[in-house]
Amino acid sequence: MWSSGWSRGCAAPVVELIPADVRHRLRDLTLATRRAIGDRGLGAHRSASRGAGLEFAQYRPYERGDEPRQIDWKLYGRSDRFFVREAERESPVAAWVLLDTSGSMGQADAARPDRSRLDAGRALAACIVELALMQGDRFALVTLGEAMRVVPPHGGARARDRLRLELAGLSAGGVLPDERALAPVWGRIGQRDLVVVVSDFFDAGTLDLAVRLSAAGREVLAIQILTVEERNFPFDGGYRFRDPETGEELLGDGAALRAEFVARFGAAQVALHAGLDAAGIRRGELVLDQPLDTPLRTLFG
Amino acid sequence: MMLAAPLGLVALLGWAVPLAVHLARRTETRPTDFAALKWLRQKPRPRHRPRFDERPLLAVRLVLIALIALWLARPMLPGSADRSPVTAFAPGTVPGTGEGRRLWLAPGFPPVEQAVAGGGPVDSLIRQLDADLPAGVALTVVVPERLAGVDAERPKLSRAVTWRVVPGGPVVRPAMAAVPELVVRYAPERAGQLRWWRAVGAAWGRPVAVAGTEVPVPAGARHLVWLAGGPLPAAVRDWVAGGGTVLVPVDSPANGAVVWRDALGAPLAEAAKLGRGRIVRLTRDLTPAAMPELLEADFPAELRAVLAPLPAPSVVMARDYAPLTGGPASDEPVRDLRLPLALGIALLWLIERWLATARSRGVSP
Numbered sequence: 001m002w003s004s005g006w007s008r009g010c011a012a013p014v015v016e017l018i019p020a021d022v023r024h025r026l027r028d029l030t031l032a033t034r035r036a037i038g039d040r041g042l043g044a045h046r047s048a049s050r051g052a053g054l055e056f057a058q059y060r061p062y063e064r065g066d067e068p069r070q071i072d073w074k075l076y077g078r079s080d081r082f083f084v085r086e087a088e089r090e091s092p093v094a095a096w097v098l099l100d101t102s103g104s105m106g107q108a109d110a111a112r113p114d115r116s117r118l119d120a121g122r123a124l125a126a127c128i129v130e131l132a133l134m135q136g137d138r139f140a141l142v143t144l145g146e147a148m149r150v151v152p153p154h155g156g157a158r159a160r161d162r163l164r165l166e167l168a169g170l171s172a173g174g175v176l177p178d179e180r181a182l183a184p185v186w187g188r189i190g191q192r193d194l195v196v197v198v199s200d201f202f203d204a205g206t207l208d209l210a211v212r213l214s215a216a217g218r219e220v221l222a223i224q225i226l227t228v229e230e231r232n233f234p235f236d237g238g239y240r241f242r243d244p245e246t247g248e249e250l251l252g253d254g255a256a257l258r259a260e261f262v263a264r265f266g267a268a269q270v271a272l273h274a275g276l277d278a279a280g281i282r283r284g285e286l287v288l289d290q291p292l293d294t295p296l297r298t299l300f301g
Numbered sequence: 302m303m304l305a306a307p308l309g310l311v312a313l314l315g316w317a318v319p320l321a322v323h324l325a326r327r328t329e330t331r332p333t334d335f336a337a338l339k340w341l342r343q344k345p346r347p348r349h350r351p352r353f354d355e356r357p358l359l360a361v362r363l364v365l366i367a368l369i370a371l372w373l374a375r376p377m378l379p380g381s382a383d384r385s386p387v388t389a390f391a392p393g394t395v396p397g398t399g400e401g402r403r404l405w406l407a408p409g410f411p412p413v414e415q416a417v418a419g420g421g422p423v424d425s426l427i428r429q430l431d432a433d434l435p436a437g438v439a440l441t442v443v444v445p446e447r448l449a450g451v452d453a454e455r456p457k458l459s460r461a462v463t464w465r466v467v468p469g470g471p472v473v474r475p476a477m478a479a480v481p482e483l484v485v486r487y488a489p490e491r492a493g494q495l496r497w498w499r500a501v502g503a504a505w506g507r508p509v510a511v512a513g514t515e516v517p518v519p520a521g522a523r524h525l526v527w528l529a530g531g532p533l534p535a536a537v538r539d540w541v542a543g544g545g546t547v548l549v550p551v552d553s554p555a556n557g558a559v560v561w562r563d564a565l566g567a568p569l570a571e572a573a574k575l576g577r578g579r580i581v582r583l584t585r586d587l588t589p590a591a592m593p594e595l596l597e598a599d600f601p602a603e604l605r606a607v608l609a610p611l612p613a614p615s616v617v618m619a620r621d622y623a624p625l626t627g628g629p630a631s632d633e634p635v636r637d638l639r640l641p642l643a644l645g646i647a648l649l650w651l652i653e654r655w656l657a658t659a660r661s662r663g664v665s666p
Contacts, residue, residue, distance in 0.1 A: 104336030202336055230337045238330040243338040250341055251330055257341055264340040 017126035017167060022292045029293075029300040031095055031131045033194045033219050059083040094138040094153035096189055097125040099170070100199030100206060101145030103244035106172030109228045109288055117225045121198045122167040123292055124223060128196055131300065133160050137194075141166060142185055144199070144206075146174025150185060153193075175245050176205045189213070195220045196299075201272055203245075211279040222276050222283040223295045230265065231287050233258045302376050303635070309373030312366070319362040323353040358656045365649045372642045377635040386439035389430055392417055393445045394467050406430070406442065424451045427624060431458040432631035439463070444619045445470030451617055457628035464623040481546075481609045484518060485511045486537075487528035491550075494587050497595065498526055504601035518545070524608050527553075533580075542576025546608055549582045556582065561607045563594055570607055581607060 018026070062071060062082030072085045099121050108116040125141060132139040133155070140153035141163055151163050189195060195213050199206045201224045214220040229235070235254025242249045276283045284295025304310070335341070353359050386401030389410070396403055396413035404410040405417040406426050410433075427442060434440060441463040447470035483505075485498045495511055502509035510519070514529050518540050525545060527533065530552040533541070541547050548570075557573030560581065569592065572581045585591040594600055 107334050107336045110333070200336060202339075229335070235333070240330040240332045241335040241338055241341055242332060244334050244336060246338075248338060250338060250343055252341065252343065261337075261341050264342070265337060268340055 017123045017164060018130060019123075019292065022123075022127065023130070025293055026127060026130055026134070026296075029131055029296055031093075031128070031135060031137060031194060031300060033093055033192065056085070058086050060086060092192055094140055094190060094193045095128055095132040096140045096142065096153070096193055096195045097128050098142045098144060098195060098197045098199075098209070099125050099167075100176070100197075100203075101143045101147075101170055101172050102175050102203065103145075103173050104200055104202055105145070105225075106244055107227055111228070112288070115288060116172065117200060117227060117288065118170065118172045120225050120286060120288060120292065122170055124198050124225075124286070124295065125167055126164060127293065127296055129160055129163055131296075133157065139163065140188075143170060144176055144182075144209075145170075145172065148177045148181055150188070152188065153190075172244075176203050176209075178205075182209070186213075186216070189218055191217055193218055196223060197221070198223045198225065200225055207272060207275055210281055211275065214279045214281050220279075220281045221299050222281050223299070224272075224283065224285045226285065226287045228287060228289050233261050233265075302378050302638070305375035305377055307374055309375065310370050312370035312373050315366045315370070316363055319359055319366070320353070323355060323359045355656075358653070361649060361653045361656060365646065365653055368642060368646045368649060372639055372646060376638040376642070378638055379633050379635045384435060384438055386441070387430070387434060388441040388443065389427075391423055391442070391444045391448075392419055393469055394443050397443075400441070401439070404430075406444075422450050422452075423448050424456045424622075427456050427462070428458065428628075431460060431462075431624075431628070434460075435633055436460070436630055441465060442624075443467060444622075446619055447616050448619050448622055449616045451615075451622060453613075455622055456624040458624045458626060459628045459630040461626050462624050464619075466619045470619070479609075480505050480507055481524040481605060482507045482522070483509045483524055483526055484522040485509055485526040485528065486514045486516065486518070487511065488514055488530070491528040494528055497587055501601045501604060505605065524548075538575065541578040541580060544577040546579045546581060548608065549580060550587065551583050551585055553580075553582050556580065559584075561603065569594065572607070 059072065059075065060083065062084050066084050070084045070086075072083050075081075075083045075085075101118060101121075105118040105121060106116050108114070108119075129139045129141075136155065138153040138155040139159070141149070141151040143149045149166065151166055154162075195210075195218045197206065197210045197213075197220060199222075201207060201222065210220050210222055233254070235258070237254055238251070239254050240249055240251050273283065282299055284298040286292070286295045383402065388401060388403045389406040390396045390403065390413060391406040396405075403413045405413055405415070406423060407417045407419070408421050408426070410426075410430060411417055423444065431440065436459065438460075440460060443465045444467070446466055446468055449470070483498060483502050485495065487495060498511070499509055510522075514527075514534075517536060518525055523545055525537070525540070525547045527537065527547050527549050530550065532554055533547070533549065537547065555571070557571040557580065559568040559570070560572040561568070561570035563569050568584050570581055570583050572579050574580075583592075587595065589595050594603070597603075
């Protein structure tokens, strides 16, 4: 299973968030945005037009009309010819991962206390980043929690590693940031960008956020992470249920609460799905006992 | 089954402990993080029924405590003894056919199939056998014609015993006690008493060796009459300690217990041990006035019984030694059940540990 290959908060320089089998299956997936296809690039989002940029593409002989500042003067010194240094133009698409790190994401199943919802979330984020890197797209990360962090869009392996370190250091806590705190982020998400919201969607604010982004023309995908206990409610006997975000507590007998909880929770899920569908947001769902790439296959397979 | 210490059953109060342990965990609430709390609705707790976790383990623990309480109460099982008739053969007889169990009348009462070296006192063994057997068990005792080493009294048993006498038994010649030979040592002033001792010797038919106190006692002599006042000289005391018997006059130091009384019960002689020998002291002057018995015809015989007592008879004809009935009945022999109980407790404890430490168990005491 996917939790075996990594641990949280590890001091190693590169933390392996994605288990090997999932990484292997990632090759079959592509990050496809409905709006970017056929715009400028070919195939995936990699731009075929070359020009100024960071990623080196090739040298070509100087032609008339090229700007003199594009000439590689060091190469001229060695070869006595003019060469123009060309770079790949950056991808027009950036994949934004909006990862919920509020307190509810820290919940884990009693059967597997080492595998919390946040662990699955950051592994999913790492998978999306890996997918974007494989197809040359840029990627960015916003964490929605007590400490809101924004990693601006970048491409390349080094940016991927930086982002991975950022993911490894995350911890769950607090509640969703309010609208004002989020406002600066909205401006940075480009018109064509792909936004993946990874959350449990228990807080109504998460749905609002996704709906607003979608309404603003971004392509939004939703990945909901549920624990096994929320799906099955396997409690039997006396329990003191505690909400990690509000601290609210409820005493109850598991067996007596089960039927009503399953019904109400199912209804809430149906309502959530209806809201997402109405906003044109595609959704994937991961329960913690499923393989990690289940929602990725739903969305990108 | 009887309980020798019924108060031990108070330990059954210990049942409360495992019951509480298995019940308490039911009522406690485990704190659990649950983010989907808003879809949970508070419900009144269902009516509390006393429910127990891990019932097999609880049952084993309850049975274990019950057994321990029973062990403390010391259960006894009466009526478990063998009620078949018993035939006991005294060593020296040939075990023939006999009804029921056939035993040797020997310490431990081994069955006749085992070889037995020698017996103990027959009367004591018969009494023990009678006490060991439950009431109503027929007992047959097979004894040889002559029995040695028995009490002077016929045993009194709680049951009527079939007393079978077969030929055999120890051949013991009656001990013919030798007539003592007197040696007399006298101080000169008591030469007048010598005639009594010569008369005694004549009555016994033995010569009397008379000499002064300064003459040492011959090595082979067994009986000495010391006619001198005061304490005995060291040489004579050594001789007595070596196994001799000395008769001292009344003016010697008093000692010992009365061994001879006259017809009125007044003491005539007392005796004390010294080493392996005896010192017999006459309590009166050896004159007819002080001691009228001196003139009696049986004086020599009485004196001989004091100086050289005859051995007690130790062989009896078995037909005269048949046990009497009317003795006290002993209690019914009971079986103590504590050992099998202890084994059961140990076994159950192992099972309890095995259940309690099973790998499949969750985190619980």
